[in-house]
Amino acid sequence: MTSATAERHYPAPMVQLDSVGSDLLKAASDLLASDGPAALTVRRIANAAGVSTMNVYSRFGGKDGVVEHLFVEGFRRLAAGMTSIAATSDPVADLMTCGLAYRRFAIDNPTLYSVMFDRVVPDYVPTPEAHLLAGTTLGLLADRVERAMTAGALGSNDPLSTAALVWATCHGVVSLELKEVGPTAIDWPDVYDRAMTMIVTGLA
Amino acid sequence: MTSATAERHYPAPMVQLDSVGSDLLKAASDLLASDGPAALTVRRIANAAGVSTMNVYSRFGGKDGVVEHLFVEGFRRLAAGMTSIAATSDPVADLMTCGLAYRRFAIDNPTLYSVMFDRVVPDYVPTPEAHLLAGTTLGLLADRVERAMTAGALGSNDPLSTAALVWATCHGVVSLELKEVGPTAIDWPDVYDRAMTMIVTGLA
DNA sequence: TCGCCGCTATAACATAGTTATCACAGCGTC
């Protein structure tokens, strides 16, 4: 957080945390969910976890390290939700189920979603490792897309690129829904449904 | 910026600014474009404009007021680009031209786009007036959509809701492109093209 | 038992947004 040019490197996100570390993460997540990104300060996180601010630095290398953990945790949850959807004989239905799971994740974790996609914490930019994780999650979707392609339900094309298109469409709708842009008259869940049918018919 | 609960009210964005005011806005815009949102500080804006920080408060009510101006300016440019596209006899082509103009705006003004859609400046949330402007811009798109519907090129549906769907799709693609999520191998301009054809075929 | 190492809390530092203070210019009034 000091200088943008210095190379960033936070403790590996996957490592097992001690109780203070997990308390800090939980406190940060709760703060973010309850009071928004502006409330996510090092002192408040430490206070909520009942420890001193130094723990944030010794364990996470600073505020951005905590945010990185939240970022990664978000993508892990998203990926877990995606993989938990068993493949059926109907690839298109599977794709739609994935889409619904995506929206559910975003609606249920709006602040986490903001961390992942809105750069809502100033100065935090994901590390290459975190970027890689996001790419992996996209790969999960690409697998579903490819299955639908081989089944003939979707026109043949680059699966990754097509997955990016599907992802972008879903992301665009929930993103605008969460930001409450435009008139409140818009029925966003309905728009989301139409987006998914648009995808399967438009890419057939 | 002091408290989130207090009602916000910035000077009307449409009023003619004096030279100091416009200097401040230009300085803020330049800072945002050159050094990113983190560099957008009151002191730096004032320094770049060659005046004291107080001017930011007397003219814009604080940092958020400056950001609000940028937000509004962004939507005005976007709306201007939209209205500058003359309606032809081919409503679908017009819609695609609008889509291309949308992406061009986003790519040409990435930081402005971030202010408008990413909440990249901490604590700033658009005022109801700014929200209204965003809704108006959506209405411009809805007009194009409705024209395509009456021409039979798009299936009949609520124009505003459909415009929201179109907007969300375009926004989703450029948003992911600008954030550089996923593998760099993705050809985002191509994805955008495919998104637009997906829209017109999927909503036909 | 002594001494060193690591961890944690406290306090200090730089910078942020914001607000208070104060000097000064412009103008009306006597």
Next chain:
DNA sequence: GACGCTGTGATAACTATGTTATAGCGGCGA
């Protein structure tokens, strides 16, 4: 023409932030 008011703007002070330095404390090995 001089005095005082008003209002603008520059300076400096205030609170809060991320971060870093300092110092105390305990635990472990010798």
